[in-house]
Amino acid sequence: MIVAILILFFTSLSVEAQKFKQPVLISSAGQSADVKLVKMLAQRQGLNATTILMAKSADLTGFKTLIIVPGFSSKGLGAAGISQQEEMERVKALIKSANDLKIPIVMIHIGGSARRQGQSDAFNQIVAENSKSMLVVKQGDEDGFFTTISKAKNIPLTLVVKIAETEIPLGNFFK
């Protein structure tokens, strides 16, 4: 128990200390519209960020951090003209390249329960497990999905209540 509390304590400490570098590439995993809100949050914080909804490995050139916003949307995939499987393959390849290039991945999940379970969780899981930090709107972690990954993989997790409240911690990652 004490160990658990200590781990939690140090986890939260490391959240404070965690810093990432700009420029930032923002991409989606599952093509939900949430990525567009994250783009706006980054803009509000004045981050040097570029958003490519379907970023490929080659797009990573020159970037020092990769933000991935997971969440499945059949409409988003339809608009992009790709299948769920193709999207998953793209995401896997992007994550692998980022890891190879030592570009840290930050996961931002803002879609709440609407972007959980169903076809979203496969995207949520692969992005969360490969991230260096997670920023999550609480409603998406009501069952402890992200908390469990955070503990198992020792990845710092920041929980906020509202989407708009992710803005400050997002900005702090880069300050």
Add this chain to the structure above:
Amino acid sequence: MAMIRNHLSTIIISILTAAMGVIAAIAFGKMHHPEVLYPSASLTSKGMLSDYFDGITGTNGDTEVYLYDSGVAGGTALLCGGTHANEAASFLSTVVILENLRVTCGRVIIIPRLNNSAFTCSDPMEGFPSSYEIPTKNGTRVFRLGSRVTNPLDQWPDPLVFAQYPSNQQLSGFETRNINRAYPGRPDGTLTEKVAYAIIQIIKKENVNIAFDLHESSPEVPIVNVIVYNEKYEDIAMNAVLGLEMAGLQFSPETSPKNFHGLSHREWGDYTNAIPFLMETSNPSMGRLRGETNVDLVLRGDCDNYKKAKETGALRIAYREETGEPIEHRVGRHIMGFIELINSYNYYYPEMQIVVENLPDYDMIMENGVGEYLKN
């Protein structure tokens, strides 16, 4: 003798039928008289849509246009209610804004009954009430609840297949009377297309910068509780969605589909310089799962069928089990959406500001009711 008796009953039945006809005609005629609205003191002039395209002069498609000019140089906003006259919160939100609005920079133009003809009938086979009442400080206001589409008396018959102009996109014949499939319209088309054309003319002639089209939809459709935006103006939409979320209201941003033609958020954005936004609230009285369709359902928006449907989890349904979707909630959302989108627009276009004041916010409407903000 039997013959006389036969004639007598024929005469009596004829007289009774004629009397019923007269009563029905009076009631029917009333549907063509729009309810009186009470614009705020900021109103500077009132005109008609036919001032912008005289091809609709004297038709049922002509409709009132209210202009609020602050006298201070800035941008121009156009607010439209009643695209679909069966969507109560669309019209009512516009009326609340019209009766309270103060503009201190730029101009606001309000068209409360965009498809005026649709307010003169109701949808067949749907069992909709033809009006609803809102209690106010000084009594009761009665508002018409109309149809989704232009009155068939004004435009008939429908083609079997409707070919949208100019895209030639094929839709069911019924949609030929849906003004939100008719943009950009044409001056020599159907009445619906002429009204759509007139709307494009007012946007162009008044140099409208930002335009709103208010709607409601069934809880079970995918496009509900949304702000639909033309892709050119994504930043304004996203910024407003975040502002609204801070105020406790969740709106999903939805891009206007590029290949779905005739809709305001697509064609106003493509045929004019205006930045268009369409908002949808959730109205259980419009849904396929609804039970008894009455004024109570329209105004209180609570429905056991939707509660049950939501509980099964089989469908994604925009319905709040505890509170339902009452008219205060729906009007409050529309007004907050209007305010936040204008705030967001002002952030991106500081040289073309539009400043609106004196509008009740969501919490005020939830607490005091819509009637509190209706004059008279």
